[in-house]
Amino acid sequence: MKRKVLLIVLGLMVFTTLVISAAPKVTTITYTRWAGTEEARDFQRLVDIFMSKNPDIKIVCDFLPWDPYWNKLQTTIIGGAAADVVSFSQQHSAQYVSRGALYEMTKLPGAKQLLDEMQEGTKAAVLVGNKIYGMPVGAGVRAMIYNKAMFDKAGVPYPDSKKPMTWDEFLEIGEKLTIKKDGKVLQYAANFHKREMWESLVVQAGGKYIDDYTRPTKILINNKAGIEGLQFLRTMVEKAIIPPWEDDWEGAFGSPDSAVATGKVAIMQSGPWALSPLKQKKINFGTAPLFVGKKRANRGYVNFLAISKNCKNPQAAWRFIKWMCGEGQLEFTKTGDLPANKKYFEAAKKLNPYGYPPEIMEAFFSEL
Numbered sequence: 001m002k003r004k005v006l007l008i009v010l011g012l013m014v015f016t017t018l019v020i021s022a023a024p025k026v027t028t029i030t031y032t033r034w035a036g037t038e039e040a041r042d043f044q045r046l047v048d049i050f051m052s053k054n055p056d057i058k059i060v061c062d063f064l065p066w067d068p069y070w071n072k073l074q075t076t077i078i079g080g081a082a083a084d085v086v087s088f089s090q091q092h093s094a095q096y097v098s099r100g101a102l103y104e105m106t107k108l109p110g111a112k113q114l115l116d117e118m119q120e121g122t123k124a125a126v127l128v129g130n131k132i133y134g135m136p137v138g139a140g141v142r143a144m145i146y147n148k149a150m151f152d153k154a155g156v157p158y159p160d161s162k163k164p165m166t167w168d169e170f171l172e173i174g175e176k177l178t179i180k181k182d183g184k185v186l187q188y189a190a191n192f193h194k195r196e197m198w199e200s201l202v203v204q205a206g207g208k209y210i211d212d213y214t215r216p217t218k219i220l221i222n223n224k225a226g227i228e229g230l231q232f233l234r235t236m237v238e239k240a241i242i243p244p245w246e247d248d249w250e251g252a253f254g255s256p257d258s259a260v261a262t263g264k265v266a267i268m269q270s271g272p273w274a275l276s277p278l279k280q281k282k283i284n285f286g287t288a289p290l291f292v293g294k295k296r297a298n299r300g301y302v303n304f305l306a307i308s309k310n311c312k313n314p315q316a317a318w319r320f321i322k323w324m325c326g327e328g329q330l331e332f333t334k335t336g337d338l339p340a341n342k343k344y345f346e347a348a349k350k351l352n353p354y355g356y357p358p359e360i361m362e363a364f365f366s367e368l
Contacts, residue, residue: 029311030061032061042334057316083308085306089303090303105307122340126306137305144268147283150177161363174242186264187265188265190259192256200290205232289367290367338365349365
């Protein structure tokens with residue numbers, strides 16, 4: 001009887017040892033990105049999906065608002081304490097990509113092939129020569145989002161969801177949508193991202209504002225096209241179609257991402273990331289492409305993921321990036337960016353995973 005009990009105990013010990021030895025070793029990596037409260041929930045959901053498919057990797061996230069994010073990123077990269085996977089928007093990336101702050105990804109398995117899958121306009125941001133220092137994950141594009149009730153009240157027809165207006169056509173409807181009383185503006189027709197708008201207008205007028213959009217060395221705005229583009233922006237301000245320049249991002253008439261939600265602005269220039277608050281407030285909204293000058297142009301962003309140079313587990317970090325920029329793209333795009341990956345960009349257009357009618361998303365896809 002004692003021998004039988006001993007055998008059972010030994011058997012349980014062997015079984016327990018086998019179970020323990022079979023459990024996968026878990027590698028922990030860190031991931032950081034700019035995100036508001038709702039965006040942070042969306043990105044945490046993405047990370048949770050990845051971890052459910054890859055139980056041997058644990059990801060600890062650090063999400064911060066826009067300005068604090070870039071401040072912390074600079075400090076941690078200089079101090080050698082950056083997160084393993086870091087997020088970049090193209091306009092804030094040149095100093096890190098070109099100065100050796102990031103892990104070179106060229107020889108990671110499948111990196112070259114994955115970069116080949118990306119839309120052409122997204123690749124330059126992550127390359128130095130032929131070396132890869134990041135992977136495009138999303139394209140941030142802004143279109144015009146408008147309040148249908150305000151258009152109805154002003155007797156203005158809704159803009160076409162596919163065909164852009166001309167500058168003159170926009171000025172015409174803009175003057176009808178602006179409301180003044182006793183010399184004071186009560187309602188502006190639109191609120192645009194001023195810096196990005198003048199950049200777009202210079203190009204629409206047939207010019208360029210810098211020599212290289214990824215790593216600029218010269219400003220090229222002081223010419224006929226540059227002046228024409230800036231003059232159109234000035235005209236919109238002078239006609240009180242848009243608010244004058246404000247130092248604060250969120251002014252009395254909201255920001256380009258929130259203006260329509262204030263009830264004081266008919267049109268704002270934003271991306272899919274700004275639609276959820278409008279839906280929550282039950283605002284009946286539509287979208288349209290940005291107006292066009294001599295040529296069509298709209299400022300966009302390339303957002304990409306990179307591995308910090310001090311990362312101790314680059315293979316695990318790469319698996320996460322590869323998923324985000326590959327099979328995870330249809331989940332990623334629900335956060336607001338359009339897919340950088342050509343295959344999933346086309347799939348998103350077809351499958352519409354956004355929770356909005358296809359005609360709402362059409363304007364954003366047309367801008368890319």
